Amino acid sequence: MILGALEAGGTKMVCAIGDETGKIFEQVSIPTETPEITIPKLIEYFSQKGVEALGIGCFGPIDPDPDSATYGYITSTPKLAWANYNIVKAFEEALGCPVGFDTDVNGSVLGEVTFGQAKNKKCVVYVTIGTGVGAGIYIEGKLLHGMLHPEAGHVMIQKREGDTYKGKCPYHANCLEGHAAGPAIEERWGKKAVELKDNAEVWDLEAYYIAQALSGYVLTLSPDMIILGGGVMHQLQLFPLIRKYVTEILNGYIKTKELADMDNYIVPASLNDDQGIMGCLELARRSTL
DSSP: OOEEEEEEOSSEEEEEEEOTTOOEEEEEEEEOOOHHHHHHHHHHHHHTTTOSEEEEEEOSSBOOOTTSTTTTEEOSOSSGGGTTEEHHHHHHHHHOSOEEEEEHHHHHHHHHHHHSTTTTOSEEEEEEESSSEEEEEEETTEEOOTTSOOOGGGOBOOOOTTOOOOOSOSSOTTBHHHHHSHHHHHHHHSSOGGGGTTOHHHHHHHHHHHHHHHHHHHHHHOOSEEEEESGGGGOTTHHHHHHHHHHHHHTTSOOOTTGGGGGGTEEEOSSTTOHHHHHHHHHHHHTTO
């Protein structure tokens, strides 16, 4: 099958053509501006490729419920030009093909369980930590939605004693995104994360907060694997620190073979940063079933 994939981000729209095996034939990036400017460019790209289906992994919040009156909409996003925009309808009408739709992070976890290191896992949590923090959750063959979709980047964390930073999130003083996302790191320390690579204090605090959230996911979802992606997680020195703090926080309460092998339990993304676009290919395939 010729499948289209759209990883719709707040800064850029990554478009790709591939097939049901996850193979990517070509890939381009188009800046995210307003729908009036950006959508026609995306439609022009895909309309020339003969795609049989399109998969969209989109920044949110979105409405992924096919039974909802606002299915296919980007809803209450802080990117105001895109608020209450029916992105699925725009592509269905223009391309005349099925469109699969979910969050960008659900797309990433779908890429990992379909084509990457999480094959044959029953429950997988994928967390992206970059400009924001989001989580995609896959449970026994399905992507988790519920009343909306996971917003696990906004779980509350307990601040370390002596930490006086107010947090970057406009909604919550002490959520993970407000203290661990890239903009929070930059505001707290006065430099971008990439410039702080050799500052051990930065990454110890970052790992401590991430580990609090992951421990909560372990206790509530019981995942077989936790995958961490996004720009901040390119700082690979975080992984041993996060594993150490998760072990300390859980304090031996849960004993499983997975937790006994932390190096293979909390892991970096495995698909060379293509997990999102590959997940979109799978969303496209599933939309044809």
